[in-house]
Amino acid sequence: MEERELRKFVGSKIREFRLKNKMTQKTLGEKIGVAHNTVSQYENGEKTLGQDSLFLMADIFDVSIDDFFPARENVNNLEEIISDEDFDVSDIEFLRQLIEKAKSLSSDDREVFMQNIRLAIEFFEKNNK
DSSP states (O other), X not given: OOHHHHHHHHHXXXXXXXXXXXXXXXXXXXXXXXXXXXXXXXXXXXXXXXXXXXXXXXXXXXXXXXXXXXXXXXXXHHHHHSOTTTOOHHHHHHHHHHHHHHHHSOHHHHHHHHHHXXXXXXXXXXXXX
């Protein structure tokens, strides 16, 4: 995985956790000792986050450090199906989330879930011809 892609992925997780905790960039910046525009740069993948700040954010958001990074075993399984040239890290993570969601459902709910995905694909194909 490229460094820039990893920064973008980590940044998207920072944004996700910040919003989930109903926190502004300014508030998060104050808690970790940086300006709000630095938080913005972290979230956009423009600036590398130091490990001290990352550990501090994990404490603030009450998450594991691992939660900021793609689940490697799941990415590896998807990489057997797709290549990095086809998808970026956020695409792979989204596909992993779809799979995890499908696995968590009962067989009846899974069928409804999969049918909705099939309908979305059909809709996309009909509207992009």
